[in-house]
Amino acid sequence: MSTSVKKRVTDIGPPHYEQFLPPVIKENYGKWKYHEVLKPGVLVHTAESGEKLYSVRAATPRLASIHSIRLFADLADEFSDGYLRYTSRNNVEFLLTDPDKIDPLIAKLGAEGYPVGGVGAAISNPVHTQGWIHCHSAASDASGVVKALMDELCDYFTGQKLPAKLRLAFACCLNMCGAVHCSDIAVLGVHRRVPKINHETIRTQCEIPTTVSACPTGAIRPTSVNGKQSVEVVEEQCMFCANCYTVCPSMTLNDPEMDGVSIWVGGKVSNARHEPMFSKLAIPYLPNNPPRWPEVVDAVKHLVEIYAANARRYERMGEWIERIGWPKFFEMTDLEFTKYHIDDFSHAGLSFRTSLHFRHQ
Amino acid sequence: MSQKERKTPLVDELEKGPWPSFVKEIKSVDNPKAKDLLGVLERSYQDKIGHWKHGGLVGVMGYGGGVIGRYNDLPDEYPNVAEFHTLRVNQPSGWFYTSDVLRKLCDIWEEHGSGITNMHGSTGDIIFLGCSTEELEPTFAALTELGFDLGGSGSCMRTPSCCAGMARCEWACYDTMGLTHDLTMEYQDELHRPPFPYKFKFKMAGCPNDCVASVARADLSIIGTWRDEIQIDQEAVREYANSSELNVLEDVVERCPTGCMRYNGQLEIDDENCVKCMHCINVMPKALAPGKERGATILIGSKAPIIGGALLSSVLVPFLEMEPPYEDLKELIEAIWDLWAEHGKNRERVGEFIQRVGLGNFCDEIGLDVAPEMVIQPRTNPYIFYEMDTADY
Numbered sequence: 001m002s003t004s005v006k007k008r009v010t011d012i013g014p015p016h017y018e019q020f021l022p023p024v025i026k027e028n029y030g031k032w033k034y035h036e037v038l039k040p041g042v043l044v045h046t047a048e049s050g051e052k053l054y055s056v057r058a059a060t061p062r063l064a065s066i067h068s069i070r071l072f073a074d075l076a077d078e079f080s081d082g083y084l085r086y087t088s089r090n091n092v093e094f095l096l097t098d099p100d101k102i103d104p105l106i107a108k109l110g111a112e113g114y115p116v117g118g119v120g121a122a123i124s125n126p127v128h129t130q131g132w133i134h135c136h137s138a139a140s141d142a143s144g145v146v147k148a149l150m151d152e153l154c155d156y157f158t159g160q161k162l163p164a165k166l167r168l169a170f171a172c173c174l175n176m177c178g179a180v181h182c183s184d185i186a187v188l189g190v191h192r193r194v195p196k197i198n199h200e201t202i203r204t205q206c207e208i209p210t211t212v213s214a215c216p217t218g219a220i221r222p223t224s225v226n227g228k229q230s231v232e233v234v235e236e237q238c239m240f241c242a243n244c245y246t247v248c249p250s251m252t253l254n255d256p257e258m259d260g261v262s263i264w265v266g267g268k269v270s271n272a273r274h275e276p277m278f279s280k281l282a283i284p285y286l287p288n289n290p291p292r293w294p295e296v297v298d299a300v301k302h303l304v305e306i307y308a309a310n311a312r313r314y315e316r317m318g319e320w321i322e323r324i325g326w327p328k329f330f331e332m333t334d335l336e337f338t339k340y341h342i343d344d345f346s347h348a349g350l351s352f353r354t355s356l357h358f359r360h361q
Numbered sequence: 362m363s364q365k366e367r368k369t370p371l372v373d374e375l376e377k378g379p380w381p382s383f384v385k386e387i388k389s390v391d392n393p394k395a396k397d398l399l400g401v402l403e404r405s406y407q408d409k410i411g412h413w414k415h416g417g418l419v420g421v422m423g424y425g426g427g428v429i430g431r432y433n434d435l436p437d438e439y440p441n442v443a444e445f446h447t448l449r450v451n452q453p454s455g456w457f458y459t460s461d462v463l464r465k466l467c468d469i470w471e472e473h474g475s476g477i478t479n480m481h482g483s484t485g486d487i488i489f490l491g492c493s494t495e496e497l498e499p500t501f502a503a504l505t506e507l508g509f510d511l512g513g514s515g516s517c518m519r520t521p522s523c524c525a526g527m528a529r530c531e532w533a534c535y536d537t538m539g540l541t542h543d544l545t546m547e548y549q550d551e552l553h554r555p556p557f558p559y560k561f562k563f564k565m566a567g568c569p570n571d572c573v574a575s576v577a578r579a580d581l582s583i584i585g586t587w588r589d590e591i592q593i594d595q596e597a598v599r600e601y602a603n604s605s606e607l608n609v610l611e612d613v614v615e616r617c618p619t620g621c622m623r624y625n626g627q628l629e630i631d632d633e634n635c636v637k638c639m640h641c642i643n644v645m646p647k648a649l650a651p652g653k654e655r656g657a658t659i660l661i662g663s664k665a666p667i668i669g670g671a672l673l674s675s676v677l678v679p680f681l682e683m684e685p686p687y688e689d690l691k692e693l694i695e696a697i698w699d700l701w702a703e704h705g706k707n708r709e710r711v712g713e714f715i716q717r718v719g720l721g722n723f724c725d726e727i728g729l730d731v732a733p734e735m736v737i738q739p740r741t742n743p744y745i746f747y748e749m750d751t752a753d754y
Contacts, residue, residue, distance in 0.1 A: 008502065021528060063490075086458075269575075271636075345670055
């Protein structure tokens, strides 16, 4: 460590992207004219100059070893002059100028276990969080649920057979390190037990006032236990958000029996046709059942299939539900509407219906 | 370090199936950290609970961000992942790489860490997953020698990220990659040394399709748009109309949210009523393109639920030209930071801060004129905080 100190540099920032751009991009930067989808997972962009860039998109599990990154580097050398990029949804894209190399590349990616797709009216690669791989507040595993889901839904990635794009996302707790709150279908890890307070460690691990003020509902109060400073939780005010745990490790929420996931539908971020919107609650709770989470897989597959069979062309999940109405959605999906579906936090009243504009089922 | 082979029947199940397997990825690395990681995961699959603890204060010298401390709660059983910190490595704009630079990054991570990464983390960084405390500084030295640096964490500016923009998209209304690099370099101090009440994220999207989910995931969302007429190639429109793939009336005209289009062999758009939703351009990319007077709408305040509930960003500046050196934008950013850093509560995102103090007051304080585009409608409640020292109401 001491030898590196004398040459130490800081605040150099990331390398400039220009050095990683293929010549066809450098020459046509800002001068692209249009693009087409040649087949699932393959885009061709045509520049004003007439030059063409072919992008071949393959899924990755996001968790990538140096082994597979080196494999992608080798494939890039063989097929795309060494140039590649990643997408905002953890796909890898090879940037080709020779269209004759597209099919051999797809074949090789397939042989290595990386399906090509995720373009257009498809399920793109789900964005997801760390889960039990690496996170302290995870209420479920992320990589495992996503793998189990996409093994069942892979044909929707490699094909383009949905009414519109479908964005699937997973976050393992309410911190939502993935943007699940605006996804067509979101799977969200939830805790359902009040924090277990470790009165022995709380004084050394946590600041009591910070812990008390972390609670959005005021459920945490200072108290003394056996003459020592600690906190207590008013159980009926706890909504299991884990804010207290974020600032205080002595307030654990993880629980093998009570933790699980909830499922949310109908969010989007693009402005196309309909404004961006949040996802809304469809299923309040499903259990953790590793390694394949069958209840979660069945529920998501069911939602995808009903959407695929009933939405109109270009209609995203949320647009379809808005057209048919939420009562119809619950009827068609055979999901139970419970009191948990009715918001009771800060802006709850905004979601109450104030008109007779609904369809009688 | 010698190590017994662990049996991992539950996670092994996830090697099967058509979707790429993260278990195969972990197993592909010949590294004791990777082996213990798989063991811990198997344990979690048995116990239905995570086995990671909060981070402590770890990092590289002089930085307050970029490293997330992580410790295992079963260090005696899984000693090789007892310390398993994350390094957030600032990605190049647009996530473009050469095979050469990826191999060099792999060599660094093979020498110093677990060999396991995320390509990429949710905010956009290259994630080096699994570094011991003593290897942090040598890894950082190797990264900076290759020309890479760390990204943000904690109450820092977080690593800005963007769509591919002008590098590969005809719809980019400004240079998202250029702006992302510019802001990242301009604000290295804010990226590495936490100056704020909480995190602050930037995401640059080139058009209203918002491929980086800027409106949902950024404290400042910079989304490309235009304010003149959609460019139309009538011949290309007719080609779409004559193809079997598209019904111009049903799939384009009737889907326009403001009903501002007509087609009768010739496409007419009432551009004054166009809300730039992108649908018609998305479905007829060879025929339509955003206008020529391009820039961005600046929106503020989106976030995930913690603490006071999730928010989408809302309009702050309806239209801003986006040309280097981006002086107007930087002036705005710094005014926002000055106000929020001084008056924001601990762990209060800027969106929540605005909810608390009011958007009108917020604009007053940062010296920005309010505009009707900022709201869906004017207020409906008459509880108005009239200010008696202003003479002009």
